[in-house]
Amino acid sequence: MLKAILTRGMESAASVISDMIGRRVEMSVPDVSLVSYEKIASVARHSVEEPSVGVKIGVTGDITGSVMLIFSPPSAYRLVDILMDNELGTTSSLGDIGGSAICEVGNLAGSFFLNFLAEATGLHAMPAPPVLDGQTLVAEMLKSSVREGEDAPCDGNALVAQTVLTQSLQSIEALFFIVPTPNSLATILEALKAENRRESEVT
Numbered sequence: 001m002l003k004a005i006l007t008r009g010m011e012s013a014a015s016v017i018s019d020m021i022g023r024r025v026e027m028s029v030p031d032v033s034l035v036s037y038e039k040i041a042s043v044a045r046h047s048v049e050e051p052s053v054g055v056k057i058g059v060t061g062d063i064t065g066s067v068m069l070i071f072s073p074p075s076a077y078r079l080v081d082i083l084m085d086n087e088l089g090t091t092s093s094l095g096d097i098g099g100s101a102i103c104e105v106g107n108l109a110g111s112f113f114l115n116f117l118a119e120a121t122g123l124h125a126m127p128a129p130p131v132l133d134g135q136t137l138v139a140e141m142l143k144s145s146v147r148e149g150e151d152a153p154c155d156g157n158a159l160v161a162q163t164v165l166t167q168s169l170q171s172i173e174a175l176f177f178i179v180p181t182p183n184s185l186a187t188i189l190e191a192l193k194a195e196n197r198r199e200s201e202v203t
Helices: 002-021 037-043 071-084 096-121 138-146 181-200
Strands: 025-038 052-063 066-071 125-127 132-133 158-168 168-179
Touching: 002 025, 002 071, 002 158, 037 138, 037 158, 052 071, 052 096, 066 096, 071 096, 071 168, 096 125, 096 168, 096 181, 125 132, 125 138, 125 158, 158 181, 168 181
Parallel strands: none
Antiparallel strands: 025 158, 052 066, 052 125, 052 132, 066 168, 158 168
């Protein structure tokens, strides 16, 4: 169910991006998994100790935490070239325009996902304005998972979706992280189970 919700979100984001740049862009979700922070390295396509290019969106409402779309720097630069219709290899760092373009992709992916999650589960989830952030994956996970009412980060899990953005023959891999606070993770999983039971009863 979560993969279906994410797929709808990414497809909707890709449709908007396609309209924005005047060329067809596709976004798919080959896999979704629940990963503990110490296992993040096993799903990352680049070193978790190296800086990443990430777009972080805070979440409030029935769910608290954040969602993030994270790229390796080379993938982010390639995406900017696609969005800006540059020759591949043109971008080697993120300026204001490139950063804004990456931020908008993350904003669309995160906002559509939260909308479809709310539609499927009845959970109220409000996105905060997106923030472009370059951190290591592990640092970002720990910073994003803070127990409600506490200042220290906690051990926990993230829902991780492998995400592939395709334009023409070019393919870019990213990771979409859903990093709820511990109570919110339980809320999401229970809501998905309940919805799955309802669908099973109907069929």
